[in-house]
Every structure is written in C-alpha cells, then in structure tokens.
Amino acid sequence: MKVVLLGPPGAGKGTLAAAIKDGLNLLHISTGDILRAEMKGGTPLGLEAKRYVESGGLVPDELVTRLVENKLKNCGGTTNGYLLDGFPRTVQQAEDLDKILSTMKTQVDCALYMEATLPVVLQRLTGRRVCKSCGAVFHVTNMPSQKEGVCDKCGGELYQRADDKEETIKNRMDVYVKSTSPIIEFYNKQNKLKKVNADKESQEVKEMALRILKNG
Numbered sequence: 001m002k003v004v005l006l007g008p009p010g011a012g013k014g015t016l017a018a019a020i021k022d023g024l025n026l027l028h029i030s031t032g033d034i035l036r037a038e039m040k041g042g043t044p045l046g047l048e049a050k051r052y053v054e055s056g057g058l059v060p061d062e063l064v065t066r067l068v069e070n071k072l073k074n075c076g077g078t079t080n081g082y083l084l085d086g087f088p089r090t091v092q093q094a095e096d097l098d099k100i101l102s103t104m105k106t107q108v109d110c111a112l113y114m115e116a117t118l119p120v121v122l123q124r125l126t127g128r129r130v131c132k133s134c135g136a137v138f139h140v141t142n143m144p145s146q147k148e149g150v151c152d153k154c155g156g157e158l159y160q161r162a163d164d165k166e167e168t169i170k171n172r173m174d175v176y177v178k179s180t181s182p183i184i185e186f187y188n189k190q191n192k193l194k195k196v197n198a199d200k201e202s203q204e205v206k207e208m209a210l211r212i213l214k215n216g
C-alpha cells in the first residue's frame with residue numbers, strides 16, 4: 001500500500017504515521033525528517049536545504065524529488081509499502097511522484113487528507129516538541145512527555161523546532177495554502193482522496209485512518 005499523507009503543517013501527519021506504521025508494516029518516509037537529519041549532519045544537501053527550511057519556505061522540487069526517488073528505489077521489499085509524509089508538497093512533486101512510481105510499475109493507492117482547522121494547527125505547532133535523538137514527537141499539553149523536556153522513548157532531549165516559532169509558522173501556512181493545497185484537487189481528480197477530521201483527538205484520528213486504509 002502506497003499512501004500519501006496530506007494536510008497542513010501540524011495536522012498530525014507524523015504522529016499518525018508513527019502510530020500506524022508498525023501495525024500495517026509500512027515504512028514512514030518523512031521528507032522533513034530526512035532534511036533535518038541532513039542539516040544536522042552538515043551534509044552538502046543539508047547546507048543547501050537549511051535556508052529554505054528555517055525560513056519556512058519550500059526546498060526546490062528537484063532536490064526533494066531526487067531524495068524521495070532514491071529512498072523509494074532503495075527501500076527494498078521488506079514492508080507492505082510506505083506512508084509518505086510531507087511529500088508531495090507541490091503539484092510538480094505530485095506529478096513527478098506519479099512518473100517515478102510508474103517507472104517502478106506501481107502507483108499511489110490513497111491520499112489521506114488530514115483536514116484540520118487553523119486554530120487547531122497553530123496550537124499544535126507552537127506546543128510541538130521533538131526528540132533530538134530519535135525524532136519522536138510530543139506536545140507540551142496535548143501529548144506531554146512523562147518528564148518535562150525528556151523523551152519517553154529514548155531519554156533524549158526534547159527541543160522546539162526553529163520553524164515552529166510563531167514568525168515562521170505564518171510563512172509556512174501561507175506556503176501551504178498557495179503551493180501545497182492544490183494537491184488535494186490533484187488526488188481528488190484521480191479518485192484517490194480520502195478525508196479524516198484531524199481536529200479530533202489522536203486515538204480517534206488513528207481509528208478513522210485505519211478504517212479507511214483497511215477498507216478502502
């Protein structure tokens with residue numbers, strides 16, 4: 001199963017992917033996580049991506065698409081497929097993804113649109129905390145770690161992403177509306193779009209998503 005997770009920043013794409021990937025035996029591919037790892041490692045790609053990511057803009061399509069293409073072609077046959085999180089983010093990327101998958105004789109099965117309202121995503125983004133070591137995602141009030149500032153999974157230090165500061169969030173929302181939201185119609189036209197109300201609490205979101213992914 002090849003699933004694209006759509007929705008604004010803060011809708012809960014990463015949280016949902018982490019919650020369902022093992023049960024469905026799907027690989028979670030987050031372009032944001034990959035870019036942050038490259039930035040942390042100071043690789044040429046990370047250095048190139050940094051200025052876009054930190055300002056809340058989009059990394060150029062060719063760069064991200066190449067990254068995803070490598071990942072898809074090298075992820076082997078050990079899982080039942082993947083959950084793409086944060087990619088595609090432009091119609092160009094969605095078209096390129098279709099081309100890449102068609103050369104691999106496969107296609108996107110479902111685009112799961114996590115529909116969330118603006119006040120909800122703003123509250124989620126400003127309170128998001130991420131583990132520096134393992135990338136696990138928490139929220140200061142919605143999903144707090146047991147010990148403040150410490151990851152429940154690995155004991156790593158929790159931090160606030162530079163692009164989760166209020167000034168940058170505004171830019172990311174504008175970019176989402178202008179460049180990413182047209183993808184919803186792209187998958188609607190292909191009859192692949194399914195929606196979940198992502199304003200709901202995480203257990204309910206997970207159950208709705210699983211129902212859709214298991215039953216079509």
Ligand code: ADP
Pocket residue numbers: 007008009010011012013014015016124125127128129137138139140142143198199200201202203205
């Ligand atoms: P995205 O990957 O779409 O940007 P995340 O999965 O990182 O979003 O979630 C954003 C923030 O909201 C995180 O701090 C996460 O803990 C919290 N969160 C995710 N889903 C929910 C939910 N259903 N209800 C409340 N908080 C949530």
Ligand code: AMP
Pocket residue numbers: 009031032033035052053054056057058059060061064085086087088089090093163172
């Ligand atoms: P995310 O973790 O999905 O919120 O992504 C964080 C940042 O990484 C975004 O604001 C972009 O700067 C960059 N990014 C992630 N995925 C993409 C993509 N598919 N295309 C362009 N930029 C991306």
